[in-house]
Structures are given as C-alpha cells and as structure tokens.
Amino acid sequence: MTDNSQDWPLYEIFIRARSGLDHKHVGSLHATDARMAIEHARDLYTRRQEGVSIWAVRSSDIVASDPADADTLFEPARDKVYRHPTFYDIPDEVKTL
Amino acid sequence: MRRDSGVDLYTQGLDSLGKDCLRDEAEESGTFEQRFQTRVDAEEKIEPKDWMPEAYRRTLIRQISQHAHSEIVGMLPEGNWITRAPSLLRKTILIAKVQDEGGHGAYLYSATETLGVSRDELIGQLLEGKAKYSSIFNYPTPTWADVGAIGWLVDGAAIMNQVPLCRCSYGPYARAMVRICKEESFHQRQGYEIMMRLSRGTTAQKDMAQQALNRWWWPSLMMFGPSDAESKHSAQSMRWKIKRFSNDELRQKFVDYTVPQAEFLGLTIPDPDLRRDEAAQHYRFGTIDWNEFEQVLKGHGPCNRERLEARRRAHDEGRWVRDAAIAHAAKQAARKNSRAA
Ligand SMILES: [Fe+2]
Ligand SMILES: [Fe+2]
Numbered sequence A: 001m002t003d004n005s006q007d008w009p010l011y012e013i014f015i016r017a018r019s020g021l022d023h024k025h026v027g028s029l030h031a032t033d034a035r036m037a038i039e040h041a042r043d044l045y046t047r048r049q050e051g052v053s054i055w056a057v058r059s060s061d062i063v064a065s066d067p068a069d070a071d072t073l074f075e076p077a078r079d080k081v082y083r084h085p086t087f088y089d090i091p092d093e094v095k096t097l
Numbered sequence B: 001m002r003r004d005s006g007v008d009l010y011t012q013g014l015d016s017l018g019k020d021c022l023r024d025e026a027e028e029s030g031t032f033e034q035r036f037q038t039r040v041d042a043e044e045k046i047e048p049k050d051w052m053p054e055a056y057r058r059t060l061i062r063q064i065s066q067h068a069h070s071e072i073v074g075m076l077p078e079g080n081w082i083t084r085a086p087s088l089l090r091k092t093i094l095i096a097k098v099q100d101e102g103g104h105g106a107y108l109y110s111a112t113e114t115l116g117v118s119r120d121e122l123i124g125q126l127l128e129g130k131a132k133y134s135s136i137f138n139y140p141t142p143t144w145a146d147v148g149a150i151g152w153l154v155d156g157a158a159i160m161n162q163v164p165l166c167r168c169s170y171g172p173y174a175r176a177m178v179r180i181c182k183e184e185s186f187h188q189r190q191g192y193e194i195m196m197r198l199s200r201g202t203t204a205q206k207d208m209a210q211q212a213l214n215r216w217w218w219p220s221l222m223m224f225g226p227s228d229a230e231s232k233h234s235a236q237s238m239r240w241k242i243k244r245f246s247n248d249e250l251r252q253k254f255v256d257y258t259v260p261q262a263e264f265l266g267l268t269i270p271d272p273d274l275r276r277d278e279a280a281q282h283y284r285f286g287t288i289d290w291n292e293f294e295q296v297l298k299g300h301g302p303c304n305r306e307r308l309e310a311r312r313r314a315h316d317e318g319r320w321v322r323d324a325a326i327a328h329a330a331k332q333a334a335r336k337n338s339r340a341a
Helices: A034-045 A067-077 B019-027 B030-041 B054-073 B075-079 B088-113 B119-127 B144-165 B171-199 B203-222 B234-239 B247-265 B290-300 B304-317 B319-340
Strands: A010-016 A023-030 A053-058 B275-277 B282-284
Touching (some): A023 B088, B054 B075, B054 B119, B075 B088, B088 B119, B144 B171, B144 B203, B171 B203, B247 B282, B290 B304
Antiparallel strands (some): B275 B282
C-alpha cells in the first residue's frame, strides 16, 4: 500500500479494571508514540468503564518464552508434589492447621 | 454449485482452501498435525506461537480479516443516519454503536496480526477491492427505520453467529469475540426499540418500519452463508473447532427467535411460505434467492461500489493526519535523542 502507516509500531495494552486488581492484557493496537497508544487504548478498550489505569508496552519490547521449551521450563515442577499442603497427612483431630 | 463456505456470516464469501492449502497440509509432519488435532479435540486453545497447520493459519487469516472488514464497512450504512437521527439521544446512541463497530474491526485486525500478517496489508486488500466482507452491508438505508431494522436483524444475526465463535479454538480470535459479544446486545436492543417506537406510532411510521423489515429480512437470512449442502469446507472448520454450528442450524435458530419478535411488533415477515411447524418446534421459511446473494458477493449489490468508494475516500482524506502523527513522533524522538547525547 502507498501508505507509511506500516511505520506505526504495535503496542500491547494492559488494563487495570479497578484499584486492587492487576493490570490484565486486553489486546494490541498501532500508534505512532506512547501517548497516542494510551489515547487509543482509552477509546478502544475502556468505552464502558472497563478500566482505571492503562499500560502500553511496545510489542517488540516483550520477551516471551518459546512454547517449544514448555516441557523443559514447566515440567520439572510437576513431580514436586511436596510443595502443596495436601501432600501432608495430618489427623483430623488436629485443628486449624 | 460448490462453494467454499467454511465460515459464515461476516465471512460468508470465503473462498480460500484451494488445492494448494490441502497439499501443504499433507506435506507437514503428521505427528505435529496429530498433536495439534488432539489439543483441539481436548478443547485446548491454540495460541499464536504454537505450531499449527498452514491451512488452519490461512483459513483463520481469511476468516478473521473478512470479519474485521465487515465491521469496518458495516459502519457506513448506519453512519449515513448519524447527522439525521430524529433526536439528540438517538444520535448519541447511534454514534456509540457505530464507534463500537469500529472497535470490533480493530480487535479483529489485532487478532489477525497474531497470525503473521500486517494490518496494512489487510486494509490494502480491502481498499483495492480484493477482500470480501459481509454481503449485508451492500444494502441501502433510505429511512430511519432501516437503522432500527439493522440493529434488530443484522446485529441479531451477528450475535447468533458470534456467540459460538467465543469458543473458537484460536485463542486471540476467541478472546476478541468475547469482547465483541459483550457489546452486541446493546446494538440489538437499541434497534428493536426503534422498531417498537415506529410500529406503535402513526400509520406512516408503522409503514416505514414494515418497509424496512421487508428490505432487511432476506438479506439477514443470507448473512448465515450458503446452505449446508453447498458448504464444502464446513467439515474441516468444524474439525478445527473454528466453527461450531452449521450455517443452516444458525439460520433456523435466528428465524425461530425473530418471528415472535416481529409478531410482537405487529409487523409481517415478508415470506408467504413462513409457517409454524409445531411438531418440530420450528418456523419453516421460504426459499432464499441465492442468485441475489451471489450477485452481491460478486460486487453487484445495490451499494458495493459506494461502500468501497466511501472507505477509500476516508482513507485518503485521513492521510494528512497519519502523516502528521508520524512527523510528530519522529520529531519527539529526535529531540529526546539530542537531549540524551
Ligand atoms: Fe460488530
Ligand atoms: Fe453490532
């Protein structure tokens, strides 16, 4: 296309629904700079009071794990059942434990 | 006539999945393919960086982008009435509705981009007339009642189709659909309310509502895409859990929901063959004019040309704004750099 909008970087948008909650990823949008990203995010993702705070992060700045590494990264935790409270057998008469 | 219609409604014109896709798919490793299908069968979501068959990726790009284009072009028939809405309240409601549709387009372009295609490429395809969008938006809106009929019938049909898409196997598409579905109910209800006001109004107003129903009824039924017998690739889309119900199932459900709503308004569905089948608990309806559907899809509908011209004009007239934004960002970045140096 004969347009230069391909230069508009992609931003990932995170919204805090209300204070006390984490920012949650809601989607992405294109903007020329951070300020525009915030303004567009407001129009796009908070038209019905869905948020009280917005984070915009350049998509290219996000480092992600590779799904192919999921086994090596997450598998080792699977046999460590002793990390969970239910692993331990405590008689019923012992209360508040 | 066999036509690819693995997808429906906003993407009813889908004609991908040629022989080349199927061949590519066969060339891909069978084990990956099997593992992929096992995950889909287990209702696991597929995410952007996961392995997926090339044909699955291409089907999704085509389907989601056609859906996005439909949202964007869909702003035009209603946008036509923003300046002439009968009251300030109706005007603000209509602006909010049309803004939502623009938002839906944006969510869906984002979802498409996760599959490795750029938004500019997609928008370019739309502006060049190479991309398909829903046939419904190529019909005119000559009266205010058409705005009511669109909300009631067109958004109503969209909801019918979009709710199952919230469970689509591709994560970003499913999440975009959840967001969209949350916003659609308002669209349908404001449209029905317009129809209610008009049908309880003067004879002229009631007549206007009836005329609008006459105009939008059949095109709304066509929104669900060709009949199942003609839908060659439905089976594959179902297997991939992109599609959950067939075109005819969804169309029937829409008719069953909508006929009583028309009766409540005191309006007549423009179908002499429409009758209640008590045994089956369904409304049986007449034959759809598939020739009209084909013509509109091919670009020969009442407003195809006008819609594309309006999109192109908007794109061209907005160019200076985009240029200015880029120039501003470049200037700010340069200033920041020189300060840092
Ligand atoms: Fe929409
Ligand atoms: Fe809508």
